[in-house]
Amino acid sequence: MDFSLGVEQKLIQKSVREFFTKECPKDKVRELKETKSGFDSKMWKKLVKLGYLGLIFPEEYGGTEGEFLDLMIFMEELGRNITPCPFFTTVALCGIPIVKFGTDEQKKAILPKIIEKGHIWTLAQTEKKANNYSNEIELTADLSGDNYVLNGTKLFVPFANSAKQILVVARTQKGKDANHGITLFMVDAKTKGINIEVIPTAAKDCRCEIVFKDVKVPKENILGTKDKGWEIVDYIFQQASVLKAAEMSGGCQAVFDIIVNYTKERKQFNRSIASFQAIQHRLVDFMGRIEGLKFLVRKAACEISTGNSSARLNSMAKASANKIYHDLCYHSIVLHGAIGWTEEMDIGLYHLRTRSLLFDMGDVHFHKEKIADELQFHSPAFKEVYS
Amino acid sequence: MDFQFGEKEEQFRLEIREFVKENLPKGFIGNMFEEEHTDENWAFAMSIAQKLAKKKWLTISWPKEYGGMGASTWQKVVFAQEAGYWGIPGIGMGVSGTAWVGPSLMLFGTKEQQEKYIPLIAAGDPDGVWCTGYSEPDSGSDLASLQTTAKRVGDNYIINGQKVWTSCAHKARYIWLACRTQQNTEKKHQGLSLIIVDMKSKGLTLNPLKNFMGGHVFNELFFDDVKVPVENLVGVENNGWSQLMTALSFERGLALSAGGACVRILDELVEYAKETDRIDDPFVRQSLADLAIDIETLQILSFESAWKEDQKKIVIYEPSRDKALCDQLLEKVSRVGSDILGVYSQMDIMNKDPRWSKLKGSVEHVYYYCIGLAIAAGTTDTQRNIIANFGLQLPRSY
Ligand SMILES: Cc1cc2nc3c(=O)[nH]c(=O)nc-3n(C[C@H](O)[C@H](O)[C@H](O)COP(=O)(O)OP(=O)(O)OC[C@H]3O[C@@H](n4cnc5c(N)ncnc54)[C@H](O)[C@@H]3O)c2cc1C
Numbered sequence: 001m002d003f004s005l006g007v008e009q010k011l012i013q014k015s016v017r018e019f020f021t022k023e024c025p026k027d028k029v030r031e032l033k034e035t036k037s038g039f040d041s042k043m044w045k046k047l048v049k050l051g052y053l054g055l056i057f058p059e060e061y062g063g064t065e066g067e068f069l070d071l072m073i074f075m076e077e078l079g080r081n082i083t084p085c086p087f088f089t090t091v092a093l094c095g096i097p098i099v100k101f102g103t104d105e106q107k108k109a110i111l112p113k114i115i116e117k118g119h120i121w122t123l124a125q126t127e128k129k130a131n132n133y134s135n136e137i138e139l140t141a142d143l144s145g146d147n148y149v150l151n152g153t154k155l156f157v158p159f160a161n162s163a164k165q166i167l168v169v170a171r172t173q174k175g176k177d178a179n180h181g182i183t184l185f186m187v188d189a190k191t192k193g194i195n196i197e198v199i200p201t202a203a204k205d206c207r208c209e210i211v212f213k214d215v216k217v218p219k220e221n222i223l224g225t226k227d228k229g230w231e232i233v234d235y236i237f238q239q240a241s242v243l244k245a246a247e248m249s250g251g252c253q254a255v256f257d258i259i260v261n262y263t264k265e266r267k268q269f270n271r272s273i274a275s276f277q278a279i280q281h282r283l284v285d286f287m288g289r290i291e292g293l294k295f296l297v298r299k300a301a302c303e304i305s306t307g308n309s310s311a312r313l314n315s316m317a318k319a320s321a322n323k324i325y326h327d328l329c330y331h332s333i334v335l336h337g338a339i340g341w342t343e344e345m346d347i348g349l350y351h352l353r354t355r356s357l358l359f360d361m362g363d364v365h366f367h368k369e370k371i372a373d374e375l376q377f378h379s380p381a382f383k384e385v386y387s
Numbered sequence: 388m389d390f391q392f393g394e395k396e397e398q399f400r401l402e403i404r405e406f407v408k409e410n411l412p413k414g415f416i417g418n419m420f421e422e423e424h425t426d427e428n429w430a431f432a433m434s435i436a437q438k439l440a441k442k443k444w445l446t447i448s449w450p451k452e453y454g455g456m457g458a459s460t461w462q463k464v465v466f467a468q469e470a471g472y473w474g475i476p477g478i479g480m481g482v483s484g485t486a487w488v489g490p491s492l493m494l495f496g497t498k499e500q501q502e503k504y505i506p507l508i509a510a511g512d513p514d515g516v517w518c519t520g521y522s523e524p525d526s527g528s529d530l531a532s533l534q535t536t537a538k539r540v541g542d543n544y545i546i547n548g549q550k551v552w553t554s555c556a557h558k559a560r561y562i563w564l565a566c567r568t569q570q571n572t573e574k575k576h577q578g579l580s581l582i583i584v585d586m587k588s589k590g591l592t593l594n595p596l597k598n599f600m601g602g603h604v605f606n607e608l609f610f611d612d613v614k615v616p617v618e619n620l621v622g623v624e625n626n627g628w629s630q631l632m633t634a635l636s637f638e639r640g641l642a643l644s645a646g647g648a649c650v651r652i653l654d655e656l657v658e659y660a661k662e663t664d665r666i667d668d669p670f671v672r673q674s675l676a677d678l679a680i681d682i683e684t685l686q687i688l689s690f691e692s693a694w695k696e697d698q699k700k701i702v703i704y705e706p707s708r709d710k711a712l713c714d715q716l717l718e719k720v721s722r723v724g725s726d727i728l729g730v731y732s733q734m735d736i737m738n739k740d741p742r743w744s745k746l747k748g749s750v751e752h753v754y755y756y757c758i759g760l761a762i763a764a765g766t767t768d769t770q771r772n773i774i775a776n777f778g779l780q781l782p783r784s785y
Contacts, residue, residue: 001461002389003694009388069388260779277784280775281768287778288708291691292684299390299687316680323680371679372672376661380654381472385404386413 003295008066009073012055016074019050020081026346032084036198037162038206039085044118053091054115057099061111068239072246072301079247080254082349084205086120086159088247092240094121094167097184097232101224110165110186122163124154124210125233132237132362134230135178139212141170141185143219148172148185150193150215156359160196160208163189168212173227182229186221203352238309241318241361242300248321248357249297252290252328255350259283259332266337273335282331289324296320312374319367322358329354390687396465403444403469410438416651417474418752419760420604423555424737428476436477436511445478446485446509453493453501454509460697464690467640471647481516481555484508487637488517488563491581495622495630500583504561518559518586520550520608521631528769531575531628535566535610537582539617544568544582546590546613554763556593556606559586563634569625579627581634583619590614600755601737638764642689642709645760649682649720652753655746656727665727674723681719685712704778707770714767717757724750 005013023043032038047053056071057063071091078087095114098107113119129136139152150170160166166187173181189196193215199207224232260283263274273279297320300313329351333340340347358364392400411417422432439445442456448463449455458466470478479485489508492501507515526533535548546566556562562584569578584591590613593606622630657675660666692705724746725732731745736755739748761767775781 001392001690001694003691005388260781264781272782274779275782275784277772277775280779280781280784281771283779283781284708284711284771284774287774288688288712289684291708292688292712295687295691296680296684298388302388302390312679313683316683319676320680320684365673368673368676368680369669371676372666375653375657375675375679376666378657380658381404382414382651382654383658385408 005073006069009069012066012070012073013077016052016077017080019046020077020083024081024083026082026349029082029084029349030343033204038159038204039162043083044085047085047087048116048118051115053087053095053118054111055091057095057111057115061107062115063111068305069298069301072243072298075243075246076250076253076297079250082251082254082353086122086162088240088243089122089158089163090114090120092243093123093236094165096239097167097236098186098223100235101184101232106186106223119164120159120162121165121167122157122160123167123169123236124157124160125169126155126157127153128155130155130359132366133178134182134233137169137171137178137182139168139170141168141172141183141217143172147216147218148183148222150185150187150212150217152212154210154212156199156201156207156356157210158208158360159206160189160210161198161206165189166194166210167223168217169229169233179230181227182233183226184223184229184232185217186223187215187217191215191217201356203356205353205356207356237361238311238314239304241314241367242297242304244357244361245293245297245317245321246301248325249290249293251350251353251357252293252321252324255328255332255347256283256286256290258347259335262336279335282335286324286328286331290328293317293320293324312371315362315367315370315374318361319364319371322364322367325357326354390690392461392465395459396461399462400465400469403466403473406438406442406444407469407473407475410435411473411475414747415474416655416747416749417476418749419645419648419756420554420602421752422476423558423604424602429558432477433511433513434477435475436480438511439475439477440509440511445480445511446489449485449489449509450493453489453505460693463640464643464693467643468647468650468686471644471649472651474648474651477511479555480508480511481559482519483638484515484517486640487519487634488561490637491563491621491630491634494633495581497618499618500621504583507560514560516555516559516561518553518556518562520553520556520562520564520584522552523549524551528766530565530631531579533565533567533579535564536570537566537568537580537615539568542617544615544617544620546582546584546610546615548610550608550610552596552605552763553608554605556586556608557595557603562586562608565627565631568627576628578625579631580624581621581627581630582615583621584610584613584615588613588615598755598759604759636706638706640689640693641764642685642706642713643693645713645717646682646686646689648753649678649685649716652720652724652746652749653678653682655749656724659746660727671727674726678719678723681716685709685716688712704774707765707773708778710764711767711770711774714757714761714770717753717760721750721754721757725754 054063056066059065127136141148141150168185168187172183193213195211197209201207266273297317300317303310422428446455447458447466451457523533537544537546564582564584568580572578590611592609665671689709695702734744736751
């Protein structure tokens with residue numbers, strides 16, 4: 001057992017933290033909320049130049065073939081700084097499944113453009129049921145000649161307004177088993193019949209509605225196997241849940257640093273408010289939970305890195321992040337007093353993201369249900385020993 | 388980063404399970420603080436202690452030269468986990484010969500003391516059973532304010548005062564006693580000493596105290612001119628506080644075995660829910676999953692504390708963090724478990740009847756005992772104070 005970060009991860013942690021602190025200070029985060037694209041394209045280009053988009057992609061497509069752990073550390077830092085950018089949607093939601101399920105041709109055509117040119121990708125999955133189960137997928141794709149024709153509406157798709165390509169989860173067959181008959185299409189965002197509108201979210205983080213009206217997609221643009229797309233979605237979810245949880249874990253660490261420092265500095269009744277026990281005990285409880293979250297996420301990522309991805313741990317990581325993020329933001333703002341409720345303080349920027357972070361890659365109930373599944377089908381030690 | 392146990396540890400885990408299979412009744416669930424309740428429980432616990440002693444597992448963390456196993460950190464961790472999971476009784480030699488009396492004597496004891504007491508503990512001998520006399524009626528969380536006095540008279544100390552909540556005193560041969568050897572010191576932490584007292588000493592009376600469920604765990608002890616030879620002083624006279632802090636630091640590892648115990652109850656609850664079809668109830672599924680997350684989290688954190696110790700990093704607030712989380716987790720285990728047992732959660736833990744008590748009464752046991760555990764070895768809030776001061780460097784609040 002070893003709880004320390006490896007040399008590589010320490011290096012990434014240090015350089016990414018420095019990069020974001022310099023390139024995206026909190027005032028910039030504030031400004032970006034008011035822009036159309038929601039992120040800084042200059043910073044994006046620098047990220048590309050530094051090779052971060054290829055962090056874990058194979059060398060033969062231009063990546064640096066790092067470990068999953070490296071990506072997890074990157075996401076921690078991204079979340080710590082709440083840097084708005086389409087990194088997660090491009091790398092975690094699209095790049096990772098393309099590496100696993102894409103044909104060599106597809107990979108050659110797509111990955112270098114992501115890695116070297118910074119092409120933005122996003123995953124269009126959510127529909128009006130918005131439950132992350134396969135029965136929410138109603139957008140249809142019907143074969144007509146050499147094309148599939150897509151019709152339907154996707155919701156809350158992050159950064160679709162800036163995306164070059166959209167990975168669309170569509171239904172190619174309807175039957176009893178909702179998991180069957182789902183197919184993933186790689187669609188050029190400029191295709192005729194696609195209409196994208198930004199939804200007015202609290203974080204102004206460019207969640208979009210995409211309406212597909214008779215959108216023609218060549219049948220070569222299927223990722224993986226027709227009708228078996230739900231396996232890919234599950235694959236995406238397993239890893240992206242951990243990465244999203246890493247982002248939230250980083251956010252929690254930042255919020256906690258802010259609130260501890262503030263309570264130490266703020267004086268009332270001639271003493272630092274951090275000397276009040278009511279405050280201390282709240283902070284202490286959060287510290288335990290945040291340290292627990294950090295290691296839970298890192299453990300899940302470690303298992304993915306070594307090829308032992310655990311559905312139980314992956315869901316635990318995201319559920320746990322969800323449980324803590326809201327509580328921490330709420331209490332940290334209250335512990336600031338009125339100043340915490342102003343736009344001047346950074347803390348509010350973190351809380352504006354709470355709801356979208358909680359929903360991304362599954363809410364608490366969704367993940368607890370997955371964990372319950374795992375518990376149900378696991379054979380306990382006592383049954384074996386006392387059999 | 389690596390969160391897995393090595394092959395050697397997994398092998399050791401199997402060995403422990405082999406031991407469990409051979410020596411514990413089929414399906415046994417050991418509960419915390421249950422072995423001192425009845426003579427029957429105690430006899431069983433002592434018989435297991437002797438078997439553990441033969442394998443050197445009783446004193447797994449002790450160095451070989453003192454009769455221990457000299458195990459690696461991770462073997463100790465695995466043993467603690469498994470001991471909790473299976474509820475292996477008899478591992479404490481009272482409260483606690485193995486965890487702090489032995490190790491403290493190795494550090495501060497005289498050669499004579501080491502030769503006299505240590506082998507008895509390591510052998511699982513009834514005379515190697517200890518109790519710990521720290522708390523007094525007016526000194527609980529504020530331990531340093533304790534008032535029991537030991538006055539030097541010739542070659543003896545004369546001890547007067549009262550101890551309370553002394554667990555296992557009714558089974559112990561010796562008491563590890565904290566008392567005041569110097570009066571009117573500038574600070575309350577000064578002038579304290581640790582002294583070994585034979586429980587058979589004249590002038591020492593024991594009054595059993597029952598908890599509200601009817602169990603007999605702790606006692607009150609009255610010291611009325613109890614005469615103890617000076618050679619029973621441990622370490623340096625009046626330097627008791629720092630030795631006491633060292634002894635208290637040996638109380639670590641509680642979260643490891645409690646984590647194991649929680650995993651067991653979770654496993655049992657899942658099986659129970661499957662047998663009774665309650666597993667299909669979304670509320671039950673959500674609660675079990677929620678519990679599983681918290682158990683996994685506590686385990687990872689207690690492994691992190693062990694890892695830090697293993698790396699010889701300074702461990703300051705981590706054991707308090709683990710204890711505070713453990714207190715809350717046990718309460719949650721009991722709550723979720725009781726919800727699942729429903730009407731059967733109300734059974735009497737002193738009269739476990741297989742017809743009525745589900746999961747051998749283990750859920751009801753935790754339901755009441757998690758409260759005592761949240762108080763023992765420093766209350767949850769006391770731990771929070773320690774973490775605030777030493778983990779977050781916040782000013783003292785009291
Ligand atoms: C099952 C069990 C076994 C035990 N076994 C032993 C044993 O073997 N040997 C032994 O010596 N003792 C033993 N104890 C005693 C235990 O160590 C004390 O009960 C404990 O230290 C608390 O002391 P107290 O009971 O006097 O409570 P108090 O110190 O009076 O505390 C009462 C309440 O006030 C709170 N409080 C106190 N100070 C503060 C503060 N500064 N900030 C915030 N809150 C505070 C506490 O958290 C608690 O909720 C045992 C106790 C139990 C329950």
